[in-house]
Amino acid sequence: MPEPLAWQISTVTAIRTETAEVSSFTLELPTWRPHRAGQHYDVRLTAADGYQAQRSYSIASPPSRAGEVDLTIEKIADGEVSPYFHDTVVVGDRVEVRGPIGGYFVWEPAFGGPLLLIAGGSGVVPLMAMLRERTSAEARPPAVLLHSSRTFDDVIYRDELAALAAADAGLRVIQTLTRSQPPGWTGYDRRIDRAMLTEAIAAAGPSPLVYICGPTLLVEAAANGLVELGVPPSQVRTERFGPTS
Amino acid sequence: MSDRFVSRGFVGRAREAGDKAGRVPPGQYLTDGFPVLSAGPTPQVPLDSWEFTITGLVRAPARWSWQEFTALPSRDWLVDISCVTKWTKLDTRWHGVSLDDLLGAVEVEPRARFVTAHSYGGYTTNLPLTDLLNNQAFVAWQYDGAPLDPAHGGPARLVVPHLYLWKSAKWVRGLQLREEDEPGFWESLGYHNRGDPWREERYSGD
Numbered sequence: 182m183p184e185p186l187a188w189q190i191s192t193v194t195a196i197r198t199e200t201a202e203v204s205s206f207t208l209e210l211p212t213w214r215p216h217r218a219g220q221h222y223d224v225r226l227t228a229a230d231g232y233q234a235q236r237s238y239s240i241a242s243p244p245s246r247a248g249e250v251d252l253t254i255e256k257i258a259d260g261e262v263s264p265y266f267h268d269t270v271v272v273g274d275r276v277e278v279r280g281p282i283g284g285y286f287v288w289e290p291a292f293g294g295p296l297l298l299i300a301g302g303s304g305v306v307p308l309m310a311m312l313r314e315r316t317s318a319e320a321r322p323p324a325v326l327l328h329s330s331r332t333f334d335d336v337i338y339r340d341e342l343a344a345l346a347a348a349d350a351g352l353r354v355i356q357t358l359t360r361s362q363p364p365g366w367t368g369y370d371r372r373i374d375r376a377m378l379t380e381a382i383a384a385a386g387p388s389p390l391v392y393i394c395g396p397t398l399l400v401e402a403a404a405n406g407l408v409e410l411g412v413p414p415s416q417v418r419t420e421r422f423g424p425t426s
Numbered sequence: 427m428s429d430r431f432v433s434r435g436f437v438g439r440a441r442e443a444g445d446k447a448g449r450v451p452p453g454q455y456l457t458d459g460f461p462v463l464s465a466g467p468t469p470q471v472p473l474d475s476w477e478f479t480i481t482g483l484v485r486a487p488a489r490w491s492w493q494e495f496t497a498l499p500s501r502d503w504l505v506d507i508s509c510v511t512k513w514t515k516l517d518t519r520w521h522g523v524s525l526d527d528l529l530g531a532v533e534v535e536p537r538a539r540f541v542t543a544h545s546y547g548g549y550t551t552n553l554p555l556t557d558l559l560n561n562q563a564f565v566a567w568q569y570d571g572a573p574l575d576p577a578h579g580g581p582a583r584l585v586v587p588h589l590y591l592w593k594s595a596k597w598v599r600g601l602q603l604r605e606e607d608e609p610g611f612w613e614s615l616g617y618h619n620r621g622d623p624w625r626e627e628r629y630s631g632d
Contacts, residue, residue, distance in 0.1 A: 186630075228432070228438045229432050233438075234438055234455060235453040235512050261439050265433070269436070277433070283615075397577065404467035414469070415548070417466050418465060419466055421462050
């Protein structure tokens with residue numbers, strides 16, 4: 182039998198607001214194991230009467246940050262675990278977790294590239310871990326992030342992504358805002374479609390490794406669209422979610 | 427368990443009462459939706475080229491076309507399903523053929539102890555033969571009275587409701603009977619080899 186992936190009590194050491202509904206929580210881990218970009222942790226909450234709730238959250242930080250992980254969590258209005266993080270957790274609180282988990286939706290520098298990353302909303306979190314990992318890698322493969330959000334204020338990691346792209350000719354970030362756009366917006370203004378996918382493939386370069394994460398409809402549309410445009414299905418890794426409440 | 431960790435200020439949802447509470451495995455929550463989780467693009471499988479095969483340690487390998495397969499004796503199945511990503515859905519209604527009938531048609535050799543399910547798109551999952559017999563498992567082509575949506579595994583999907591849902595191979599195209607166990611897709615990537623939700627067998631070593 183392999184070693185069980187044990188539950189451990191982490192400590193919240195920082196909370197960063199990303200958007201109105203999304204925050205990143207830094208967890209300090211007594212037993213830290215290096216993760217692979219794209220993996221997640223399971224969180225388990227226990228009430229005084231013994232009732233428990235578990236959810237999975239993607240790791241946003243790169244594995245180069247030893248001893249801790251950032252989990253970026255979107256607050257789901259009728260959820261159970263995400264509202265606890267947003268409304269109750271403060272720095273210094275302890276949270277039971279286990280991980281890292283997941284062996285397929287992962288990228289490490291040895292995989293090479295080019296990377297074509299497609300995200301809907303908070304689906305950008307595991308892809309951000311990949312981009313952060315890529316930034317610290319010796320050889321950076323070309324990378325494209327196609328990111329769909331509802332509004333300008335809903336774009337998670339907006340400033341960091343803009344700064345990364347500005348400093349790195351090998352990284353292209355394509356943003357689309359599906360619900361409303363601010364004055365002077367130069368990005369796209371609709372759901373991800375064939376034209377956007379065509380542009381993303383061209384920008385990434387031949388034979389990209391594709392990672393798609395987001396709501397089911399977006400993932401289905403993007404994955405099917407890429408396959409229709411000639412990307413081999415075996416090159417396309419997906420992670421679909423309904424909201425993780 | 428006086429030393430159990432308690433999450434400060436966590437109350438949680440209203441507790442499920444009675445019958446429902448007893449049907450939710452540990453660490454799972456109830457959902458009315460039907461979330462979709464797959465590792466890659468959804469394969470599009472035309473029905474006129476679809477086929478289902480049973481191979482390996484059987485006396486006579488079998489192959490069914492879509493027409494032949496959906497003409498097999500079939501029935502409705504009302505089952506609870508649990509996904510390793512923590513959701514459980516009660517009273518899901520499927521229509522399909524029992525694995526007892528499929529395996530009965532090929533005469534399984536006595537030394538066969540494991541099954542690998544193969545899917546269009548390349549997915550595989552492994553199961554002990556004993557988890558597929560005695561009306562525990564079926565291959566479904568309808569969900570809730572309608573053809574099974576491709577995103578949920580259509581044209582046809584293996585359903586093994588007493589194990590986590592990754593064992594219920596979407597887009598299934600065949601079963602291979604084996605003497606030795608061989609880890610499938612997720613089983614090779616850190617997930618539990620058997621996946622019993624009631625024992626919370628999520629990951630290797632659980």
